[in-house]
Amino acid sequence: MExxxxxxxxxxxxxxxxxxHRLENDPSSRTNHMEYxxxxxxxxxxxxxxxxxxxxxxxxxxxxxxxVRAALDHATCSVxxxxxxxxxxxxxxxxxxxxxxxxxxxxxxxxxxxxFTPLYIANYCENYCVYCGFNxxxxxxxxxxxxxxxxHEMQVIADSGMEExxxxxxxxxxxxxxxxxxxxxKLARKKFRMVGLEIYPVNTDEYRYLHECGADYxxxxxxxxxxxxxxxxxxxxxxxxxxxxxxxxxxALRGGMRGVAFSALLGLSDFRKDALASALHxxxxxxxxxxxxxxxxxxxxxxxxxxDKINPLDVGEKQLCQILCAYRIFLPYVGITVSSRESAxxxxxxxxxxxxxxxxxxxxxxGDHESKYTGxxxxxxxxxxxxxxxxxxxxxxxxxxMSDEGLQPVLNDYVYV
Amino acid sequence: xxxxKVGKIMINDDKLVIGGHEFSSRFILGSGKYSMKLIExxxxxxxxxxxxxxxxxxxxxxxENILDYxxxxxTLLPNTSGARNADEAVRIARLARELGCGDFVKVEIMRDTKxxxxxxxxxxxxxxxxxxxxxxxxxxxxxxxNAARDMVNAGAATIMPLASPIGSNKGLATREFIQILIxxxxxxxxxxxGIGRPSQACEAMEMGAAAIMANTALATAGDLxxxxxxxxxxxxxxxxxxxxxxxxxxxxxxxxxxxLTGFLR
Numbered sequence: 245m246e247x248x249x250x251x252x253x254x255x256x257x258x259x260x261x262x263x264x265h266r267l268e269n270d271p272s273s274r275t276n277h278m279e280y281x282x283x284x285x286x287x288x289x290x291x292x293x294x295x296x297x298x299x300x301x302x303x304x305x306x307x308x309x310x311x312v313r314a315a316l317d318h319a320t321c322s323v324x325x326x327x328x329x330x331x332x333x334x335x336x337x338x339x340x341x342x343x344x345x346x347x348x349x350x351x352x353x354x355x356x357x358x359x360f361t362p363l364y365i366a367n368y369c370e371n372y373c374v375y376c377g378f379n380x381x382x383x384x385x386x387x388x389x390x391x392x393x394x395x396h397e398m399q400v401i402a403d404s405g406m407e408e409x410x411x412x413x414x415x416x417x418x419x420x421x422x423x424x425x426x427x428x429x430k431l432a433r434k435k436f437r438m439v440g441l442e443i444y445p446v447n448t449d450e451y452r453y454l455h456e457c458g459a460d461y462x463x464x465x466x467x468x469x470x471x472x473x474x475x476x477x478x479x480x481x482x483x484x485x486x487x488x489x490x491x492x493x494x495x496a497l498r499g500g501m502r503g504v505a506f507s508a509l510l511g512l513s514d515f516r517k518d519a520l521a522s523a524l525h526x527x528x529x530x531x532x533x534x535x536x537x538x539x540x541x542x543x544x545x546x547x548x549x550x551x552d553k554i555n556p557l558d559v560g561e562k563q564l565c566q567i568l569c570a571y572r573i574f575l576p577y578v579g580i581t582v583s584s585r586e587s588a589x590x591x592x593x594x595x596x597x598x599x600x601x602x603x604x605x606x607x608x609x610x611g612d613h614e615s616k617y618t619g620x621x622x623x624x625x626x627x628x629x630x631x632x633x634x635x636x637x638x639x640x641x642x643x644x645x646m647s648d649e650g651l652q653p654v655l656n657d658y659v660y661v
Numbered sequence: 662x663x664x665x666k667v668g669k670i671m672i673n674d675d676k677l678v679i680g681g682h683e684f685s686s687r688f689i690l691g692s693g694k695y696s697m698k699l700i701e702x703x704x705x706x707x708x709x710x711x712x713x714x715x716x717x718x719x720x721x722x723x724x725e726n727i728l729d730y731x732x733x734x735x736t737l738l739p740n741t742s743g744a745r746n747a748d749e750a751v752r753i754a755r756l757a758r759e760l761g762c763g764d765f766v767k768v769e770i771m772r773d774t775k776x777x778x779x780x781x782x783x784x785x786x787x788x789x790x791x792x793x794x795x796x797x798x799x800x801x802x803x804x805x806x807n808a809a810r811d812m813v814n815a816g817a818a819t820i821m822p823l824a825s826p827i828g829s830n831k832g833l834a835t836r837e838f839i840q841i842l843i844x845x846x847x848x849x850x851x852x853x854x855g856i857g858r859p860s861q862a863c864e865a866m867e868m869g870a871a872a873i874m875a876n877t878a879l880a881t882a883g884d885l886x887x888x889x890x891x892x893x894x895x896x897x898x899x900x901x902x903x904x905x906x907x908x909x910x911x912x913x914x915x916x917x918x919x920x921l922t923g924f925l926r
Contacts, residue, residue, distance in 0.1 A: 351830065354880045534773040535745050577775050652697075659717035659756065661749035 247511075249374035249477070251551045253383035264381050267372060267479040277475040277484045284488045285447040285495065291532065292490050295524045298323065299469060304516050307331035316340055321574045326523065329570035330516050338566055345572035345598045352576050357651045358601040359642060360408035361401055362442070364610050365389045365428050367627045369414035371481030373467070375512065377548030377630045378414040380480070384549050387610040387627030388419055394428050398435045400613045404605055404639045407656040408438040410463065414630075415444035415483055422450045426457035433458030437656040440505075444482065445492035451499025460660065462496035463505035464489065465543070469521030473513040493529060503537030504529070505581065510559045510567070511545035519567045523574055530578075539579030539601070540571055546585050546631040561590055565597070572598040584633040591635055592649055604642035606633050675904065677872055679849060680765070680797030680818035682736070686710040687866070687896050689738065689851065691876030699880050704732055706889035713738045713767060713874065716757045738799065740767040747786035754791050766791060767821065768800045777827045781808035785815055792816025801853055804838035809846050820846055821874065823854040824865065830857025830878055833865060843869040859888075859895030866899025867907060 250268050252261060266273045280286055307328040315325035316337065328334060329341060366388035369378040377384060389397065401409060409432050413420040425443055432439040440461035441454060451462065468474050471486045478484045493504035506525050508518035526538045544559050564586075571580060582591050582599040584606040591602055607616050610627025617638070637645065646653045676683040689711045690703040703709040712731055716739045731737060739757035744750035747770065754766045768791065770783045784800045785808060791798045797818045802808055804822035812820060822842055825834035832855060833839065843850045849871030856862050862873045873896055882888035 350881045351877060354877065530775055534775060535771075537774050577777075654718070657715070657718050659743055659753055661744060661752050 247375070247545070247555065248553055249551070251382070253381065255383045256381060260381070264372070268374075271475075274475070274479055275484060277478065277486050278471065279485070280488055281482055281485055283447075284482070284485060287448070287491055287495060287498070289491060289494055291494060291525070291528045292487065294528045295521055296469070298524055299517055299521045302327055302517055302520055304331040307333045309333050309336070312337050315573075316344055323524070323527070323574075326570060326574035327520060329573060330519055330567065332516075334566060334570070335562070338562060338569070341566065341569035341573065342597045345569040346596060348572050348576040349598055349600065353600050355650065355652050356600070356654045356657075357595050357646050358408070358579070358654050358657060359406070359604050359639065359646075360410055360438075360440070360601065361406050361603055361605045361639070362410045362412055362608070363394075363397055363401060363432075363613070364412045364414075364608060364627070364630065365394050365397075365425075366416070366420040367414040367610050367630065368416040368419035369481075370416045370418065371483040372479045373481075373483060374477050374479065375509070375545060375548070377628065382549065384628035385626065387625055388424075389611055391427055391431065393611055395431050397611060397613045398431055400617055401605065402435040404617055405643075405655065406605065406639055407436055408440070408658070409436045410440040410442055410461075410603075411459070412442045413444070415481065417444065417482070422446060422453065426454055429454055429457035429459045433660075438658040445489050445495070448495045448499045451496045451501060455500040460502045460658075461505065461537075462493065462501050462503075463507075463541070464492040464496075465507045465509055465541070466490060466522070466525070467509045468513040469508060469518055469525075470513040477512060490525075493525070494533075497529070497533045497536050501536075503539065505539040505541060505579075507541035507543060509543050509545060510564065511555070515559045515563065515567070519570070523571055526575055526578055537579070538575075539581055540575070541581045541583060542568055542571075543583055543585050546634070548631050549628055564590075565594065568594060568598040584635040585631065586634055588635045588637060588645075592645065595646065595651060596649065602642065602646075604637055605639045606636065608633060675900065677849060679799070682797070684710045684736070684872075686893075687872040687900060688862075688892055689713065689872055689874040690879075691853065691874045698885055699876075700731065702885040702889040703879065704735060706886045707879070707893045709735070711736045711738050711765075713740050713876075714757075714762065715740055715742045716753050716760070716762070717743045736765060737762045738765045738767050739763075740769045740801075741787070742769045742771075744768075744770050744787075745772050746770060746780075747783045747790065750783070750787040751790050754787075754796060755794075758796075764795060765797045765799065768798060779803055779823065781805055781812075784808075785811045788812050788817050789815035799851070804835045804842055806838075806841050806845060809842050813846060813848055817848060819849045819851050819871070821851045821853040824852050824861070825855030827854040827877075830881075831855050832857055832861035836864075836868070839865070839870070840868055859891040862892055863895040863899035863902075866896050867902045869903050870899075872896075 311328035312334045315328045367378050368386050369380050372379050439459050441459045442463040474486050496504050506522050508522045579601050580599045581601040584603050609629040612626045643653045677687050686708040688707045688709050690709045691713050714737050739762040741750040741753040750768050750770050768787045770780045771777050772780050779801050781802050788798045788800050799819045800812045800817050801821045809820045822839050825831035851872045852865040852870045853874040856875045857878045879888050
């Protein structure tokens, strides 16, 4: 059963509704998603070709139990081995995969688990991505924090003990421009040991500017590596340009960022192919930029405001676990982040197998940390959330829970140089 | 002989000397994966007198700052992990000094996040700068004789070659090259990274290594204190074997009864 993404808001004007419907129903009304828009930097890179060549040739139905056993027997996991581990043939081997993944995690990361929190500073968005709560046709409370409000939010988070922050915005260059994001980074550097960014993709010189402002890690989710499917989900806005998004991490590294993070939003398209593409994106970029730190996330679709029917379809917890084990065995050195989209029970289990980083004290809304952290109702407006979270543990609850699981929570493993 | 008997007690006069500082223990706890239990086991059961500390990890407001858990009398060895070139390593070393970590520094420079192999060229440059600033510099390196000589000439107090890729627990994959360093370099050779078992630590000590640094092997053990104690004993056994002088090892079968050179007049 497919997800029903299209929801009409009663607040949209007749003209807006007509345009929305046209975009949804008439592909010819949409721009070419493979064509760069004015101002978008084109870089010379062979990484996209390397990744997509492998993904297009991937037929996971041809892998057998024998291939999976061989993959688990090999000391080093090849691309072919990884493909076998992602295939349906590997499903019966989940426990063996988990044991191997756990071993690799402990060899490379010991018993540590890193904690961080996201901070959404604005939820204005110019894109129509049909599954996202921030999409421009979704009727939600929009908000952009001013610098004073950002500083206040950051102080509340810093007071909780958090040392790493991930700054997010909706994708609106017009409302949340690069300079505004840069100012937020400067504020964050004063209060946190590590500042990451998850914003709309920008050009190399803009990444360089944001790096100078204090950001050192860039996360960009490709959502799906299936460009045909991508075209049907991202109907309007700059996000529609699939190749510009694909090259974002490479531009970020060229702009001086220390590390980059990748992901597909599992459930949008064929999750096995998307998982393969995400990991190969890391694999080939790492070969080209061996000094860069890389990490993978693994978000699944979640319900959003005005559409509680959205779900991750055939990506159940077992499939998610299989993907994460395969990631860990193939790329033992990369960080793996599991977000608060997943349940506390799943996160408690997966940090002992493959994940190395989890969020805590999470809000995907705008300007509501004080009320969420302290229970005090703040004055003023709040912006609505991007998606529903599943695990709402505070930093302290998470710290204690991870310690109880026998893990060493780490709030900072970073020094700016 | 470095051990002498006083009554029934064996006294250890065999000291590890690094930059003029003496240590009785030849086990050094590496950083990377740590827990307070690991530090406790390393000091109490493995007898560690030096504990490595990743500056990037110590640079925290965290309640459980590792600095608070280092027992008195233990020497801190801050490392420069996270540095991608000499310049970054120098800055991290200076930060360590500012944090009150003392003058010891283990230089670690990696330009590869996959294997975390050290960059010898950048390490030589950082060693030079930091030695000139009065640091006791302990460079982590890929076992290459020419690079090791350059590091010593640049002022390194020890040389710390890797045994195998970090975290791999694969033991002495670079055995032959470490032996060359032991034979040719005059400062202590401390085998670092890749030691996964006490027997491997023992073997390195028998070869003449001055000390062993390990972390993952302990951190991932089933029983931390017991593994720590096993490392202590293995390192001591290897050291005694080295000092005693290894006996003759027959490479293949028994020796011939008629000497091969019996025809010589």
